[in-house]
Amino acid sequence: MARLNASELAQRLGREAEAVCRYYLSNGRKQGNYWQVGDVQNSPGRSMFVRLTGPESGKGAAGKWTDAQSGEHGDLLDVIGESLGLIDFADIAEEARRFLSLPHPEPEPWSRKFRTPPAPSGSSEAARRLWHMTRPLIGSLAETYLRGRGITDLRGTANLRFHPSCYWRPEGDGPTEAWPAMIAAVTDLDGKITGAHRTWLTRDGSGKAPLDPPRKAMGNLLGHAVRLDEPQDVLAAGEGIETILSLRQALPTMPMVSALSAGHLAAILFPPHLRRLYIVRDNDPAGDGARDGLADRAHEAGIEAITLSPMLGDFNDDLVSLGLEALRAGIRVQVAPEDVGRFMALTP
Secondary structure: OOOOOHHHHHHHHHHOHHHHHHHHOOOOEEEOOEEEEOOOOOOOOOOEEEEOOOOOOOOOOOOOEEEOOOOOEEOHHHHHHHHHOOOOHHHHHHHHHHHHOOOOOOOOOOOOOOOOOOOOOOOHHHHHHHHOOOEEOOOOHHHHHHHHOOOOOOOOOOOEEEEEEEEEOOOOOOOOEEEEEEEEEEEOOOOOEEEEEEEEEOOOOOOEOOOOOOEEEEEOOOOOEEEEOOOOOEEEEEOOHHHHHHHHOOOOOOOEEEOOOHHHHOOOOOOOOOOEEEEEOOOOHHHHHHHHHHHHHHHHOOOEEEEEOOOOOOHHHHHHHHOHHHHHHHHHOOOOHHHHHHHOOOOO
């Protein structure tokens, strides 16, 4: 097939709009002159409408779609990219060309060998696809959010990125919403992504979005973590991302991990050659239980375990309410003397 530009590809796809929808939005169904589905990522539902008939271009063109819930809109090239988790236009265009080379009009959804089937919701593969759709943290609303929490030193945060319009689905019935989100990659000891964590943000980055809950994890989390810097012989491990990032304001070069919850903190896997583990405790009963379980496992493995305790509820509370100098002072007396000079920032 000749190399068509984006507009020409969209028009060609529009001529086969129903076939495109049956392939890439297979969880929907035809309703008159529209294809109805949950969203552009092929979720079940009725929020998104794709025009199946109409002119080749302009207002009301075949293939144009609108999501009534999120307000998003686009064409069938967007459908191909979002439903498959493709980022680069070259990949989207190549997939469109492959589709257009097939006989139509009654394709069976997901039947071709080269097609990538939709990832199961909440799976590790879904987490990896989400990660590939993110943008850099620096310069984003996620950076704005973290700075609002007193977190300004963002070195070693390659596993944190930003998604401008990440879908949030309620636990029960209710509409799907799209909000900006900070995305964290959960990885195993070899750096392979096994899961992702989403923190949905307000549209100006001033705080967490008004959702319940505003954070969700997906994928395989047990034993794995959000990792900040490469592991060494010393490691700090705690629960929340903001808690760990707050501690890093005082210990900016110490490798750290966020396990995302007390239960997962107690189960983290130890990297090879680890000799000292700092357990970053949250000041609550769940934090105490996670500390005790993780300390027992560390001792059994011959690893020295030292608890770091906040003055308030957690280290982000300390940073925001008491300030960085107070946080440093509180940490200095808890860290092993040889690690003070090695990891602690002595000046602002």
